[in-house]
Amino acid sequence: MLRFLLEILLCFAAMANLFNSSALAEVLTCSNIVPMRNRVDKISITDFGGVGDGRTLNTKAFREATYRIQHLNRRGGTLLYIPPGVFLTESFNLTSHMTLYLARGAVIKATQITENWPLIAPLPSYGRGRERPGGRYISFIHGDGVHDVIITGENGTIDGQGDVWWNMWRQRTLQFTRPNLVEFVNSEHIIISNVIFKNSPFWNIHPVYSSNVVIRFVTILAPHDSPNTDGIDPDSSSNVCIEDSYISCGDDAVAVKSGWDEYGIAYGRPSSDITIRRLTASSPFAGIAIGSETSGGVENILAEHINLFNMGVGIHIKTNSGRGGTIRNITMSHVYMENARKGIKISGNVGDHPDDKFNPNALPIVKDITINNVWGVKVLQAGLIQGLKDSPFTEICLSDINLHGLAGPTSPPWKCSDVFGAARQVSPSPCSELSSNQPGSCANYF
Numbered sequence: 005m006l007r008f009l010l011e012i013l014l015c016f017a018a019m020a021n022l023f024n025s026s027a028l029a030e031v032l033t034c035s036n037i038v039p040m041r042n043r044v045d046k047i048s049i050t051d052f053g054g055v056g057d058g059r060t061l062n063t064k065a066f067r068e069a070t071y072r073i074q075h076l077n078r079r080g081g082t083l084l085y086i087p088p089g090v091f092l093t094e095s096f097n098l099t100s101h102m103t104l105y106l107a108r109g110a111v112i113k114a115t116q117i118t119e120n121w122p123l124i125a126p127l128p129s130y131g132r133g134r135e136r137p138g139g140r141y142i143s144f145i146h147g148d149g150v151h152d153v154i155i156t157g158e159n160g161t162i163d164g165q166g167d168v169w170w171n172m173w174r175q176r177t178l179q180f181t182r183p184n185l186v187e188f189v190n191s192e193h194i195i196i197s198n199v200i201f202k203n204s205p206f207w208n209i210h211p212v213y214s215s216n217v218v219i220r221f222v223t224i225l226a227p228h229d230s231p232n233t234d235g236i237d238p239d240s241s242s243n244v245c246i247e248d249s250y251i252s253c254g255d256d257a258v259a260v261k262s263g264w265d266e267y268g269i270a271y272g273r274p275s276s277d278i279t280i281r282r283l284t285a286s287s288p289f290a291g292i293a294i295g296s297e298t299s300g301g302v303e304n305i306l307a308e309h310i311n312l313f314n315m316g317v318g319i320h321i322k323t324n325s326g327r328g329g330t331i332r333n334i335t336m337s338h339v340y341m342e343n344a345r346k347g348i349k350i351s352g353n354v355g356d357h358p359d360d361k362f363n364p365n366a367l368p369i370v371k372d373i374t375i376n377n378v379w380g381v382k383v384l385q386a387g388l389i390q391g392l393k394d395s396p397f398t399e400i401c402l403s404d405i406n407l408h409g410l411a412g413p414t415s416p417p418w419k420c421s422d423v424f425g426a427a428r429q430v431s432p433s434p435c436s437e438l439s440s441n442q443p444g445s446c447a448n449y450f
């Protein structure tokens with residue numbers, strides 16, 4: 005009898021739990037930001053002489069196929085089908101109203117012959133290439149001024165074969181800034197979904213000066229020791245939604261940016277309204293980063309339900325003197341991390357300058373940062389918050405944070421300077437600057 009009652013009780017408990025969490029709660033997705041389109045007009049790369057033998061160079065086929073899509077301009081756009089096979093090619097451009105569709109087993113592979121790799125102008129918000137002065141190598145797959153572009157399929161692979169580029173970086177023989185794997189410049193209504201990105205020469209996915217960009221169900225893979233292989237870097241872009249993806253790479257998994265020092269300040273284009281959710285990531289640098297290039301400002305960012313493992317810094321907001329820009333209204337919530345050097349870092353002293361023309365008095369503003377429901381195990385240091393003396397960080401609101409060290413419930417304590425805010429239910433207890441008995445400007449959140 006007792007056992008029967010217990011079972012009924014357990015059953016009710018399970019039901020209540022179900023109703024509370026998933027059953028009734030609406031699962032939010034990015035799909036309303038850019039609707040998926042079905043294209044009636046379909047062509048295959050093989051129609052243009054494409055050969056998927058891993059050796060034939062298919063540059064002409066890719067360029068002719070996109071030329072055909074652009075100039076025939078079929079109503080509703082055109083799908084370019086990449087069948088199973090390995091299609092080696094040089095870089096190519098995408099055009100508006102197209103879907104690049106990779107079948108299961110399809111691989112679009114970048115050539116490792118780097119001598120003739122095309123150069124393009126530096127981004128105005130950077131004033132120069134990110135790693136070398138002057139122009140920069142065009143991304144492997146590039147879209148400039150395009151709209152209504154979809155890269156999708158059955159989890160085929162876009163392989164940057166980046167090791168030749170990583171070695172040039174290591175040997176300091178790079179002439180210009182390495183190519184991104186996929187870049188959209190001045191573009192809108194973009195979907196990237198169900199694709200595997202592998203071994204990017206530099207950043208993997210870089211939407212810049214773009215809006216309405218959806219990135220979901222992607223896998224991004226690059227070795228942890230590959231230099232600067234950031235996962236996804238929304239840069240001076242708005243209405244970007246990233247979800248349900250797996251990233252393991254050699255630099256920040258996701259980094260929201262908006263230009264570099266005096267060039268970014270002059271260009272003045274912020275990143276705003278960006279959602280990042282249900283991501284699993286691993287990297288020797290940051291899981292979710294803002295910065296360090298934030299000169300156009302970064303605002304209205306929500307990152308939630310993030311799983312991080314084998315990390316450098318779980319959550320990293322980074323800027324520098326000379327950057328200018330305002331970072332505000334950033335929310336990070338429900339972040340789980342395992343094995344990280346640092347849990348949370350917010351710092352005004354990170355990143356290099358494009359040249360010596362930056363204005364050291366262009367101080368960044370960092371305010372209204374909410375971090376809650378963070379759980380970590382094997383986190384070497386819980387947190388570090390370093391504002392600027394002449395521009396202290398304000399409204400830094402931490403709540404329900406539990407970061408365990410290697411050996412037990414506590415890890416080395418927080419370190420803070422030039423910061424105002426509050427903390428509630430944070431363990432180990434944070435620095436006195438964030439003392440919990442003065443909720444102040446954080447009262448709204450607690």
Ligand SMILES: *[C@@H]1O[C@H](CO)[C@@H](O)[C@H](O)[C@H]1NC(C)=O
Nearest residue numbers: 067096097122124142146148
């Ligand atoms: C690709 O786009 C870039 C940037 O718009 C342009 O400079 C380049 O000429 C294009 N390449 C081809 C092959 O059309």
Ligand SMILES: *[C@@H]1O[C@H](CO)[C@@H](O)[C@H](O)[C@H]1NC(C)=O
Nearest residue numbers: 158159198221222223248249
């Ligand atoms: C592709 O991978 C995603 C995970 O990123 C998975 O959810 C989806 O089911 C896969 N699709 C196919 C067609 O295998």
Ligand SMILES: *[C@@H]1O[C@H](CO)[C@@H](O)[C@H](O)[C@H]1NC(C)=O
Nearest residue numbers: 277303304305306333334335
């Ligand atoms: C703050 O950002 C969130 C998105 O994370 C947005 O919904 C909200 O409207 C923003 N608040 C303000 C005051 O702009």
